[in-house]
Amino acid sequence: MRLIRLCCLPTGLRDWPVGWAGLMSLLLGLCMSAPASSQTPDASPPASDHAASAAVQVFLNNRAVASFRADGLRGTAGDRAALAQQAMADALAAGGPGNVTRVEAPDAVRFDIDGRPVFFLTAADVAVLPGSGALPAAAYRVQRRLELAIAEHREMRDPRRLAIATVSALAATAVAWAVLWALLRGRRWLSRSPLNTLEQRQGLLASSLKPVGRALNGLIAGLAWALGLLLAELWLTWVLRQFAYTRPWGERSSTWLLDVADHFLGAIAQAVPGLSIAVLIFLLARGATLASAAFLDRVARGEARLGWLDADTAMPTRRLSNVVIWLFALAMAYPYLPGSQSDAFKGVSVLAGLMLSLGASGVVGQAMSGFSMIYSRSMRVGEYVKIGDTEGTVVEMGLFATRIHTGLGEEVSLPNTVIFSQPVRNFSRLAQGGRFVLHTSVTIGYATPWRQVNALLMEAARRTPGVAESPAPYVVQSALSDFYVEYRLCAQSTQAAAQRRVEAMSALHAHVLDVFNENGVQIMSPHYLGDPPQAQVVAPSDPWAARTPQPPLQPGA
Template sequence: MASVGWWRWLLRGVLLCLLSSAALAADESDGETEAPAAELKVANRTILVLRATLLGESPEIRAARARAVINEVLDSSSELKVSLQPVHGSIIVRLGDRRAFIVSPGDVDPVQYESVEAAANAAAQVLHQVVSENEESRNLRFMLLAVVYSVVATVVFLLLIRLIYFLRGKVLGALPGVMQRHTRALKLGSTQVVDVHQLFPVVSRVLHAVRWLIVLLLTYEWLSFVLSRFPYTRPWGESLNSYLVDLARYLFDGIVSAVPGLGVAVAIFFIARGLSAFVQRLLKRMAVHGDNDAWLNQETLAPTRRLSALAVWLFALAMAYPYLPGAGTEAFKGLSVLLGLMVSLGASSVIGQAASGLILTYTRTLRPGEYVRIGEHEGTVTEMGMFTTRIRTGLGEVLSIPNSMITGSVTKNYSRSVKGQGYVIDTTVTIGYDTPWRQVEAMLIEAARRTEGILAEPKPQVFQTALSDYYPEYRLVAQAVPSQPRPRAALLSALHAHIQDVFNEYGVQIMSPHYIADPQDAKWVPKENWYAEPARREPPGN
């Protein structure tokens, strides 16, 4: 009997050598035809992924044969031992006294395992766990305890869900009173910053989202715990746990890895803040000690400070951008492309308006309080912005004129050439050549003297601007007082009224706007007809 057993082991060794030689030959021929990999999975556990073709059997056939052998052995025996047997570069994984499967060099994934031995050991450990779980599934006491644990976990889970709903109701009931007390203290002047009626729906939605998040996490953990109690579903529970742990580890690693870059970005922003404050103080000192004709004065201080702060913060943002978390992701790249496209398509006119506003500011073409004429519009400048300039006309209208229109048109400034405060007021009349020019000048100056709001110093002046075919043109130029409540249109109307009165007093005909021929009688109004009905005896312009 002993000799028979010896010959049996000898024959078995010869067969194993032949099998390993065939396996090596098959491995050499795998480069010619590669079959798809097959997963060897038993009782929901992946033991090994087979990739090589052995003895003409594809990985799929090998996996099916190994699965059949393992299930057969598990059904026939209760106490089994997993062992390894090296054979010419390959390793046979044995379950009890039977060969379960062979791990060849072609089955090894170099990313996961360093050698055939490492892959075989890992597969043997998983197979041993399958054997242990198979024994547990046949143990009635173990299965009853698993059911008890699952029931207890389910009861605790339901109680926690009930507690969450109870706490949410309590919080929502007490929230309006708490919010009312605390929001009363948040005031900007006499205005309450936060309205409870608007804030409460937002907070309730946040609490609703937090409640569902906690419920989902509890459900996830309850399902993972229950599945892990039973041998057959334990791999599913372990995968749920591992997924949650991997997710938490991924988030934690991302936060930890982002801390150094975030620290650098925060340091850059702090430096930018200090530099911006220093530049603001420096510009303020320069504006105080500078004269009105310098590029930096009290008028240009505010836009210069804004531009310098914007430049510093844009430079800081460009420096800190690579260190921000997620700056290198595809999402940030797509957002950068979208912002660039929006700026290139829609911001050309805005940039042009802003550039025109800077030109007006630093060339000091206009100043608030000056009386100007821009194209067909005239009035007092009330506000100069980055994109528009507002003027108040003599009729009480407020016009918003784009800065690009101002830089592209002729601007007449009536306040810039005067001495001190005020603005220039002028008008033109045409008188025939038969009237002495000295008399015309005297009458125009007299009309200006009678007009309330026109300054006596500097004295009004009269210029002969043209000697036309039928009449000379006279232009009266005077300076008005800006503090008068009367706008320029009303003041000009009063001046025109006084010009008519003076010319009527001296019987001089005004030839405006066009001269055709000399009439038989001069066209003027006698003084006794100045207040014909329904006119009233009031000074002109009042």
């Protein structure tokens, strides 16, 4: 024993009393202070080689007392921690008063309990701790923690202290349940109170105020949940701190709650300047949108007009300008938003951009087609058009689709990309005053005089109530086909005509059939199979063969 003490202890520590229980802890604790020349080939490397090793904590009844980082003589930091815990248990089992003392040296500090060495703290154990200070300062903190752990060790075996802790925990539990019950009752009362007040003042709760009531209920429920969770945290922390074994958990819970509150309040304080700038940018954007809306509303009402902007394009221009203004405001305010520089925020932004670029290409194409169609002025709301096989009145022109009422009891919604890719026939553009064009065609054989067909079509137009007298209808021979002549009647509707063009066309077709049947003219398209016995020409004696003046064609037809 004397030889070991002389060879292994550093100067200033050779006169320490060493017990059998602390012998191995002493040897392992002093390995780092031995001269490098005295190490054997299989000895542990110097402390600098283990500077980055993980710390192994020494516990006494769930209380962290010290941390070992340096390996010892033929042992690791974990072995030192195990020997230290065993030495502390043996010292406390002796039944002494539990006095803690320490003996300091330049490169190590020994800790004793009632004069029995329990472990050593070396310079290598604290050198890797950033900002930990010198070894004496670290040793002082270890001594305070060890004294607290010994006091808790004695408290755990004191029936009186255990009874007081149990009564305190039960009382705290009863108080917490009472507060929680009051919180739930208060939440129910507050949830009903605003709605009852509104009902008493207005008799019945207006439908416009129901969203306000739901928002208040949601706010009250959120506050109740937050207060309930805070109450549970406070109750659990108090109960854990009443018992010596669980007191370290309660202290960590309190520290965690304070750290969270400090981080939360600090983040709010740091975000206030940036949020102020972002709010100012959004307020300026709001002012710009209001100014733009005021001007474009005047254009829509006809009070102002620009060369490229009229009442039909005012509202689409308003939507487009609002989108541009808010996108520009968002781009300007983005760097000032809280968390905009974090990796999570950037990742979400990249993901959102990728999703928009992959999934919104069709939507963007529809919107661009809608804007192009609106600004090209190929049709307007209220005009009668024919797009492909769809014919009817335009009732709405949106960014993504156009709705058309066909007059047959159906509504057709056409994507703007479909409309933009095919011709649009507008039957209302050349007619003034909300009218629309009526035209129909018949094919009659060459044996029927063309003057008779023109007169019959004009008579059918005269009989139809929806056909306007001015401008007067007219008939054109639009084609001389191989077997028949194609005649086309062109007219315009009157203000009293049905809004649906299909009804006016049906009435016109009915009168064409009646007039041709009354005059014995077949509406048919004969095909040529051979020369007939007599030539299929109009006889000069036919009363319709006389040259009667034909109504002139209408200008622009």
